[in-house]
Amino acid sequence: MRVCVYCALFQSVCVFSLCFSVSLLSLSLSLSLSLSLSLSLFDTCGSCAFLLFISLFLKPTISFSLFLSLFLSLSALSLCSLSLLSLSALAHLLLHLLERECVYACVCVRSSIMVVGGWRQMAVRGGQAVGRCQQGRGLRWTLVQAGGLQEAMSKPEPTIVMSGIQATGIPHLGNYLGALRNWAQVQDPASPNAVKDAQFYFSVMDLHSLTVPQEPQQLRSNIRDTLAAVLAVGIDPERCVFFQQSQVAAHTRMAWLLACHTPSGELNRMTQWKSKASQQKTPSLGLYAYPVLMAADVLLYNTTHVPVGEDQLQHLELTRTIAGSMNNRYDSQLFVLPQPLLTPAARIRSLRNPTAKMSKSDRSVHSRIELHDDPDTIRDKLRRAVTDSLPGVSFDFQERPGVSNLVAIHAALSDRSPEEVASELAHLDMAALKQEVTDVVIEGLRPVRERLEYWRSHPAELEAVLDRGRVRAAATADATVQRFEKALGLQVFS
Numbered sequence: 488m489r490v491c492v493y494c495a496l497f498q499s500v501c502v503f504s505l506c507f508s509v510s511l512l513s514l515s516l517s518l519s520l521s522l523s524l525s526l527s528l529f530d531t532c533g534s535c536a537f538l539l540f541i542s543l544f545l546k547p548t549i550s551f552s553l554f555l556s557l558f559l560s561l562s563a564l565s566l567c568s569l570s571l572l573s574l575s576a577l578a579h580l581l582l583h584l585l586e587r588e589c590v591y592a593c594v595c596v597r598s599s600i601m602v603v604g605g606w607r608q609m610a611v612r613g614g615q616a617v618g619r620c621q622q623g624r625g626l627r628w629t630l631v632q633a634g635g636l637q638e639a640m641s642k643p644e645p646t647i648v649m650s651g652i653q654a655t656g657i658p659h660l661g662n663y664l665g666a667l668r669n670w671a672q673v674q675d676p677a678s679p680n681a682v683k684d685a686q687f688y689f690s691v692m693d694l695h696s697l698t699v700p701q702e703p704q705q706l707r708s709n710i711r712d713t714l715a716a717v718l719a720v721g722i723d724p725e726r727c728v729f730f731q732q733s734q735v736a737a738h739t740r741m742a743w744l745l746a747c748h749t750p751s752g753e754l755n756r757m758t759q760w761k762s763k764a765s766q767q768k769t770p771s772l773g774l775y776a777y778p779v780l781m782a783a784d785v786l787l788y789n790t791t792h793v794p795v796g797e798d799q800l801q802h803l804e805l806t807r808t809i810a811g812s813m814n815n816r817y818d819s820q821l822f823v824l825p826q827p828l829l830t831p832a833a834r835i836r837s838l839r840n841p842t843a844k845m846s847k848s849d850r851s852v853h854s855r856i857e858l859h860d861d862p863d864t865i866r867d868k869l870r871r872a873v874t875d876s877l878p879g880v881s882f883d884f885q886e887r888p889g890v891s892n893l894v895a896i897h898a899a900l901s902d903r904s905p906e907e908v909a910s911e912l913a914h915l916d917m918a919a920l921k922q923e924v925t926d927v928v929i930e931g932l933r934p935v936r937e938r939l940e941y942w943r944s945h946p947a948e949l950e951a952v953l954d955r956g957r958v959r960a961a962a963t964a965d966a967t968v969q970r971f972e973k974a975l976g977l978q979v980f981s
Contacts, residue, residue: 661845671721687727715942730956737964833899900931
């Protein structure tokens with residue numbers, strides 16, 4: 488907490504409270520308290536008002552009580568920002584000494600917000616929580632009923648996890664170990680990486696796939712295969728909301744509303760835009776603006792956490808920037824600012840070029856292992872994997888990228904560290920290393936491949952799962968976009 492230090496004007500205030508209590512048996516004098524607060528509220532740049540209100544309640548078991556409190560507001564000569572001394576320590580001291588309930592006053596003027604006592608920021612009115620208050624916006628309700636505030640503070644903000652994958656067809660091993668397996672783990676209560684007591688939204692982002700030219704028939708096949716693959720890796724549609732992005736109309740509505748408030752300079756700085764645009768002769772507007780659609784995907788569901796890789800952190804930061812800008816501009820808590828959810832993720836590289844990541848865009852099918860590959864195909868691809876002629880096995884991506892990539896695959900599928908695997912396999916030659924990794928990959932992907940084939944062969948069940956997910960996703964997304972439209976002034980008669 489910042490305190491003005493320039494040209495301080497010392498002021499003192501004493502507040503006296505006298506409380507009388509009468510019980511059925513006797514009348515006694517309970518407590519008299521005198522507080523002295525020293526404040527520094529004025530500097531050469533100017534400061535404004537300071538508001539403090541602390542009240543003491545007696546226990547409700549006492550049959551009759553009389554409550555009296557005084558509060559003062561101090562004003563300085565100029566109007567600018569607010570400076571506070573350490574009220575939190577004072578509040579905790581009072582609670583400790585008096586062992587009574589304490590009514591807290593929230594103080595917020597223009598650029599500062601504080602909730603006395605160290606609780607999280609919450610806007611309250613009439614003892615009931617009405618929303619979060621972010622830095623940069625004033626809080627107009629200062630007197631709070633103790634019971635209402637305590638009830639509001641006892642209800643933590645829900646954790647909402649949201650993520651998506653582009654509809655590129657059957658995912659490869661890199662997609663699985665880098666993202667999809669983590670999705671399954673965070674929503675699985677039995678997993679050590681589980682996010683407890685959370686709501687989950689997972690989507691196949693087919694609209695994002697349109698940023699590059701698509702053949703309609705191939706796109707339909709890719710969407711079906713991606714949907715089936717997400718369920719195959721272990722996503723439970725009973726624990727999470729699983730849906731197809733284009734089937735929830737609020738995504739495109741929200742994207743347009745956000746795009747109208749996003750400066751082009753923010754999009755120009757996106758490194759992925761620069762990289763992908765250089766690979767196309769005439770990059771589309773959709774490719775340029777797809778980070779805004781990504782922001783809409785996240786913000787629609789009041790998302791608190793997003794599982795992302797390092798290459799997506801810049802986009803998530805843009806989402807936070809857009810959300811914060813809207814909250815400030817429209818003087819309202821419209822959007823939650825999402826945080827990255829960092830989970831253990833292996834970075835798997837191409838089998839043919841281990842200096843590049845494994846990718847669907849690689850023309851060589853031998854560069855990647857896809858989740859529907861049978862054991863013979865996996866064995867053939869790994870036998871062709873690039874290694875080196877050095878003896879033994881070690882883990883060093885700088886010196887031995889090919890060998891290290893195989894070690895990383897083995898480690899990820901066996902839930903061990905690469906260093907541990909390299910130490911155990913140090914005596915093997917390259918042929919033996921490839922055989923060892925092949926056995927681990929075949930066994931590790933077997934249950935995924937079996938579930939994938941099931942969902943691909945049962946399209947009616949897959950469609951039913953998506954219908955349920957669409958309804959649940961639309962209920963939340965529509966409410967969010969309507970709230971935004973109301974703040975913008977688009978809802979005229981409501």
